[in-house]
Amino acid sequence: MSSSVSDFVTLVSNDGFEFIVRRSSAYVAGTIKRMLDPTSNFAEAISGRCVFNNINGIVLEKVCEYLYYNEKYKNAKDVPDMDIPPELCLELLMASDYLNGQWSSGRKFMKDRTRAEEFRSMSLADMQTTIA
Amino acid sequence: MANTIIRGSKALGNSNDAIDFDTKWAVLASSLREIHTKNASMLSFEELYRNAYQLVLKKRGESLYERVKEFEEAWLKLEVRPRILAVISSALLVGNRGPTAMTTTDEKRVAGERLLKALKQAWEDHNICMNMTTDVLMYMDRVYCTDNRKPSIFTASMAQFRDHVLRSPVPAHGNKSIATFLYSVIMDQIHMERDGDIIDKALIRSCVYMLEGLYESEEEEEDNKLYLTSFEPEFLDASRRFYEGEGKTLLRQADAGTFCRHTMRRVTEEQDRCRSTLSPLTSPKIKAVIEDELIRNNIREVIELQGSGVKCMLDDDRLEELQMIYELISRVDPRKEELSRAVQRRIVELGTEINTAAMNNSQAQPTNCTKQDSDKAEGDGKASEKPMNLQTAAAIRWVDDVLQLKQKYDTVLLAAFHSDQGLQTALSRSFTDFINVFERSSEFLSLFFDENMKKGIKGKTENEVDALLDKGITLLRYVQDKDMFERYYKKHLSRRLLMKRSISMDAERQMISKMKMEVGNTFTQKIEAMFKDMAVSEDLSSNFKKHVARLGDPDPKRAELDIHVLTSTMWPLEAMAPTYYDGEGRPMCIFPPQIERVKHGFEKFYLDKHSGRRLTWQANMGTADIRAYFPESKGKIKTRELNVSTYAMVILLLFNDLPPGESYTCEELQARTNMPLNELTRNLQSLAVAAKTRILIKEPMSKDIKLSDKFFFNESFYSQFTKIKIGVVTSGNKVEDQDERKETEKKNDESRGGSIEAAIVRIMKQRKELSHQKLITEVIQQLTTRFMPDVNMVKKRIESLIEREYLERVEDSNRPAYRYLA
Numbered sequence: 001m002s003s004s005v006s007d008f009v010t011l012v013s014n015d016g017f018e019f020i021v022r023r024s025s026a027y028v029a030g031t032i033k034r035m036l037d038p039t040s041n042f043a044e045a046i047s048g049r050c051v052f053n054n055i056n057g058i059v060l061e062k063v064c065e066y067l068y069y070n071e072k073y074k075n076a077k078d079v080p081d082m083d084i085p086p087e088l089c090l091e092l093l094m095a096s097d098y099l100n101g102q103w104s105s106g107r108k109f110m111k112d113r114t115r116a117e118e119f120r121s122m123s124l125a126d127m128q129t130t131i132a
Numbered sequence: 133m134a135n136t137i138i139r140g141s142k143a144l145g146n147s148n149d150a151i152d153f154d155t156k157w158a159v160l161a162s163s164l165r166e167i168h169t170k171n172a173s174m175l176s177f178e179e180l181y182r183n184a185y186q187l188v189l190k191k192r193g194e195s196l197y198e199r200v201k202e203f204e205e206a207w208l209k210l211e212v213r214p215r216i217l218a219v220i221s222s223a224l225l226v227g228n229r230g231p232t233a234m235t236t237t238d239e240k241r242v243a244g245e246r247l248l249k250a251l252k253q254a255w256e257d258h259n260i261c262m263n264m265t266t267d268v269l270m271y272m273d274r275v276y277c278t279d280n281r282k283p284s285i286f287t288a289s290m291a292q293f294r295d296h297v298l299r300s301p302v303p304a305h306g307n308k309s310i311a312t313f314l315y316s317v318i319m320d321q322i323h324m325e326r327d328g329d330i331i332d333k334a335l336i337r338s339c340v341y342m343l344e345g346l347y348e349s350e351e352e353e354e355d356n357k358l359y360l361t362s363f364e365p366e367f368l369d370a371s372r373r374f375y376e377g378e379g380k381t382l383l384r385q386a387d388a389g390t391f392c393r394h395t396m397r398r399v400t401e402e403q404d405r406c407r408s409t410l411s412p413l414t415s416p417k418i419k420a421v422i423e424d425e426l427i428r429n430n431i432r433e434v435i436e437l438q439g440s441g442v443k444c445m446l447d448d449d450r451l452e453e454l455q456m457i458y459e460l461i462s463r464v465d466p467r468k469e470e471l472s473r474a475v476q477r478r479i480v481e482l483g484t485e486i487n488t489a490a491m492n493n494s495q496a497q498p499t500n501c502t503k504q505d506s507d508k509a510e511g512d513g514k515a516s517e518k519p520m521n522l523q524t525a526a527a528i529r530w531v532d533d534v535l536q537l538k539q540k541y542d543t544v545l546l547a548a549f550h551s552d553q554g555l556q557t558a559l560s561r562s563f564t565d566f567i568n569v570f571e572r573s574s575e576f577l578s579l580f581f582d583e584n585m586k587k588g589i590k591g592k593t594e595n596e597v598d599a600l601l602d603k604g605i606t607l608l609r610y611v612q613d614k615d616m617f618e619r620y621y622k623k624h625l626s627r628r629l630l631m632k633r634s635i636s637m638d639a640e641r642q643m644i645s646k647m648k649m650e651v652g653n654t655f656t657q658k659i660e661a662m663f664k665d666m667a668v669s670e671d672l673s674s675n676f677k678k679h680v681a682r683l684g685d686p687d688p689k690r691a692e693l694d695i696h697v698l699t700s701t702m703w704p705l706e707a708m709a710p711t712y713y714d715g716e717g718r719p720m721c722i723f724p725p726q727i728e729r730v731k732h733g734f735e736k737f738y739l740d741k742h743s744g745r746r747l748t749w750q751a752n753m754g755t756a757d758i759r760a761y762f763p764e765s766k767g768k769i770k771t772r773e774l775n776v777s778t779y780a781m782v783i784l785l786l787f788n789d790l791p792p793g794e795s796y797t798c799e800e801l802q803a804r805t806n807m808p809l810n811e812l813t814r815n816l817q818s819l820a821v822a823a824k825t826r827i828l829i830k831e832p833m834s835k836d837i838k839l840s841d842k843f844f845f846n847e848s849f850y851s852q853f854t855k856i857k858i859g860v861v862t863s864g865n866k867v868e869d870q871d872e873r874k875e876t877e878k879k880n881d882e883s884r885g886g887s888i889e890a891a892i893v894r895i896m897k898q899r900k901e902l903s904h905q906k907l908i909t910e911v912i913q914q915l916t917t918r919f920m921p922d923v924n925m926v927k928k929r930i931e932s933l934i935e936r937e938y939l940e941r942v943e944d945s946n947r948p949a950y951r952y953l954a
Contacts, residue, residue: 034267035177042177042264051178098185098271 009036010049011064017057025067026050029099054098059091063099153192156183157199163268164203168211168261180268193276197285200269204262204289208296212254213310219250220302220313241324241331244317248335251314254297255342262289283350294346294358314339315363319370322405326374333409340410364414368421371402375425382426383433387440392456395426399463428464431457435474442474446544454548462552472558479541479559483566486533490576493526524579527572531580535603538563564610568920574611575873578620580604585640586633597639605646613919614651615887616880622659622704629666630696630753652917661702669696676737693730697738697747721751722806724785751807754778758785760827762849772849774827775857779807780815784827787845795831795842802839813837818858824851825858881925888921888929896939896952904930904948 009026011019027033035044044050052060066082073079084092160183163175187196222243266273266286273284282288298311318339321331343359375398382391399422406415435442435457445453461468541559549555567573581604589597611617628634644663648656673694723731735747758774758781776784782805786796796804802812816837820830829844830837891914895907902910908926915921930950933939942949 031181031270034270035181037267039260040177040264040267041172042175043173044177046173051176053178053182 006048008048011060012049012051013055013057013060014051014053015057017060019060019064021064021067022071025064025071028067028070029063031099055095056091059088059095062088062092063095153187153190153195156187157196159183160196160268161199161203164200164265167264167268168207168257172264177268181271184269185271188272188275193272194280196269196272197276197282200265200285201288201292204292205296208258208292209300212258212293212297213300216247216250216254216297216310217302219247220310221304222246240320241329244320245332245335247313247317248321248332248339251310251342252335252338255293255339255345258289258293259345262286265289287350287352290346291350298346298358311358311362315366318363319367322367322409323370323374325405325409326401331409336409344411359411360413364411364417367410367414368417371418371421372425375422376429379426379430383430383437388434388437388442388445388457389440389450389453391430391434391437392453392460395422395460396456398422398426423464427460431461431464432470435461435470442471443478446475446478446541449540449544451544451548454544458549458552458555467554468552472555475541475544475555476558476562476565479537479562480566482537483534483563484569486530486537487566487570489533490526490530490570490572493522493529524583527576527579528583530570530572530576531604531607534563534567534607538603538606560610563607564612567607567610568612572873573607574613574617575620575876577604577607577611578617578624581621581643582624582628585628585635585643587635589639590635597636598642601639601643601646605650608647608650612916613880614655614917615884615919616876618655618658619704619876619880619883622662625659625662626698626703629662631755655918658702661699665698665702666696669698672697672738676734679737680733693734695734698750700748721749721779721782722804723751723782727782727785751778751782756781760784762847770850771854772851773855775855776819777815777858779805779811780819780858782807783812783815783819787828790845792845792847795844797839798837798841798843799839801843816843822858825856827858884919884921885925885929887915887918888926889933891915892926892929892933893938893952896950899952901942901949901951903945904950907950 007023008020009023009032011021011026011032013019023036026036032050034040035042035050036048038045055063062084069082160180163180166172166175184196187193263286266284269285273286276282277284283291298314299309302308302310302313318336321336325331340359340363343363344357346358347353348356348358348361378398382394386394399419402418402422403415406412406418442454442457444450445457457471458468461471545551545556545559570576581601584600584604589600592600608614608617625640628640634640641663644656644659647659676693676695731749738747739745754777756776756778758776760772760774762770762772774784783801786801786804790796798812798816801816802809805812807815816828816830817835818825820826820828820843821835821837826846827849829846831842831844888911891911892907895910895914896902907930908923911926912921912923930939934941934950937953939950940953942951
């Protein structure tokens with residue numbers, strides 16, 4: 001149970017890479033937030049360790065980077081673009097769709113999906129650049 | 133956007149069609165079971181989420197959604213419902229033991245609480261499970277449900293809870309649903325609380341939360357909450373019945389005060405209940421129920437309750453209860469009609485009592501007096517003076533009583549009715565009503581002022597005087613016949629001024645400015661003119677004195693003259709000399725030569741200055757200071773200063789010329805003075821009959837004055853005072869007797885006629901042509917500040933104006949109308 005109060009959580013990729021990130025940053029991703037929600041008491045919430053069977057280390061690293069990036073610039077203006085290697089675009093896109101179930105803490109689907117959209121559109125834009 | 137991505141991901145993803153729906157569902161289903169049995173800690177969120185994710189990606193979202201629903205339905209039906217039903221049947225067992233075994237409230241409550249607890253538990257479990265399920269199936273909700281416009285799985289499962297738990301029938305009870313039981317349990321509990329038991333508010337509150345969390349439809353609109361659609365109406369209905377019954381019982385058993393207190397308590401109680409036990413949403417509705425059932429339907433009877441209603445509250449000054457009544461009635465009737473009716477009725481009742489008392493006081497005495505007259509004729513002298521004073525006292529009493537009543541109701545208005553505008557108007561109306569019903573109100577009010585100006589304000593501070601006058605003015609506000617009041621006021625004022633009876637001229641002036649503010653300039657015009665006359669007269673007197681001094685009149689015995697020249701139109705001369713004011717040949721009093729000389733001197737002096745005026749001497753209003761020498765027993769002459777009326781002075785001076793020991797008969801005196809007989813008798817009474825001021829000796833000694841009575845100078849008169857005031861019976865201001873009153877009314881009607889005509893002419897001059905109805909309305913409107921014109925009188929005046937060709941009838945008009953003739 002100690003992990004539920006811990007400020008850090010561990011994200012594990014399917015190829016065994018472990019990323020220890022701030023809990024608050026991890027909560028940027030809706031799926032991770034729910035997964036770790038202490039009230040629902042799933043195994044992940046108890047251990048504070050999330051294993052992603054469909055995300056590899058490279059992508060997960062980028063995801064973690066984004067989580068920090070997102071938290072850092074949460075309320076800022078003129079945010080610098082995050083550097084995303086074109087070859088990762090597609091996989092990141094899928095990871096974002098998977099992880100980013102942007103739910104409010106309540107049961108209602110959040111009207112304001114801007115943050116989700118932001119992440120997706122960024123990826124999409126980058127992807128299009130690559131294709132071009 | 134989401135669509136694009138998913139399609140993209142499908143196209144590009146490493147789709148493994150071999151992934152079997154059934155295998156994955158089996159995993160999910162068993163996990164859901166674990167969740168529902170609270171074993172979630174064994175489960176990996178990631179695995180479940182991934183499974184659901186993959187199924188949705190494979191376009192199997194719909195099957196997944198349906199399967200989950202099926203699962204939930206089965207769970208609710210097979211696991212949750214039986215548990216609730218079990219509790220219900222055990223509760224029924226308690227209830228059904230019926231009259232044989234004791235079904236105490238306590239047992240009933242415990243059974244009810246068990247059902248509440250079971251439902252609360254079921255609801256909370258369902259919520260937790262569904263929260264977790266929703267979390268796991270988040271991807272399905274987000275992609276499948278959104279795209280296909282299906283309610284989220286959470287919403288769907290809530291509807292299932294509603295249908296398969298709450299609305300499922302209880303087998304033994306036909307079509308009664310679990311919800312019905314729930315509602316009746318809640319109602320029972322609330323009923324217990326209303327009866328004074330203590331109940332588990334929090335428990336009920338959580339069940340209400342449940343009802344508030346469930347909706348009739350999947351759109352989950354606010355006003356479709358189960359609480360609002362099904363529970364609340366039943367609750368309000370039951371409450372309505374409850375309070376209807378309670379209202380009736382209370383009316384039967386309790387007094388008005390208790391009723392109010394109880395009702396107030398109920399109101400707060402229900403508000404508290406809505407906060408702590410039910411939903412704040414119900415608060416305004418249950419308030420309306422109480423207001424309807426307890427207040428609106430009963431307030432009238434409460435107000436009229438014998439022995440404790442508003443009447444008694446008013447009489448006993450139960451301000452607190454009155455305030456409650458006020459608050460209650462304000463809830464249901466912004467105009468507070470019933471209350472104001474009750475208060476008005478009481479005021480008019482009390483006012484009428486005051487009126488009758490005053491009438492009795494002022495009338496009982498004269499009848500007594502006539503009785504006395506016939507019984508013992510000699511007692512007349514005093515008897516005629518006494519009842520007059522009593523009458524005046526009655527008048528003052530009347531005003532005091534009315535003021536006291538007013539004071540009392542002002543306090544009530546302020547303390548209990550929050551100075552409510554409507555009630556204030558109602559109060560004023562009632563006062564106006566009963567004051568104007570009393571035909572002597574204007575006279576009595578004026579007497580009240582008179583009395584205070586003469587005596588009442590002695591030794592009072594400015595503020596007290598001010599307050600006193602203000603009180604009087606408030607009453608004046610209620611008097612409709614202000615012209616009558618003006619008439620009486622002038623009459624009383626003239627006496628005060630001429631006889632210098634007023635204590636404070638400041639107060640008089642203050643009074644006038646107050647009246648001016650209250651009634652208007654025209655009202656006080658004449659009264660102010662009276663004051664002006666007084667001032668002018670003072671100058672005149674001193675000028676005349678100087679004039680005399682300049683003439684160098686050597687006669688040391690010459691009488692000094694202090695004169696008041698009064699403008700006859702401004703002063704109520706007929707009131708000052710009522711008996712012989714017939715407009716023609718009034719008998720002139722014959723003054724003794726030394727006085728006659730002064731009189732001539734002044735007439736000459738005055739008419740020199742103001743030619744064309746006519747001076748009429750009003751001897752009856754005057755007073756004189758006489759220095760009289762009485763031989764003391766030791767032969768020493770003793771001087772006394774006598775203050776007497778002018779007439780008395782004339783009489784006394786006659787005795788100067790009479791050798792000692794001789795006498796005049798009454799008849800002789802009249803012949804020598806030419807004074808009206810009643811004035812003569814009155815003066816003789818005060819000179820010869822009144823015990824302390826017997827300057828004259830009467831033979832035979834009796835209280836009645838007969839023409840043949842002889843009068844001697846009383847040489848042995850003794851008084852310990854050097855200055856003696858010999859009052860005349862008429863000098864005070866008194867209540868009028870019937871004849872005087874009729875006279876005054878006649879005079880008043882005449883002057884009203886004039887005012888009405890003036891108003892008609894004014895209006896017609898401006899309008900040229902006007903219908904009869906409108907003319908009457910306008911006339912009444914113009915005059916209403918002074919008096920309420922009688923419509924018949926107005927009609928008569930119109931007729932008379934037509935006769936005198938000021939107006940003519942408009943011939944070809946369908947409604948009667950008049951035209952002004954220039």
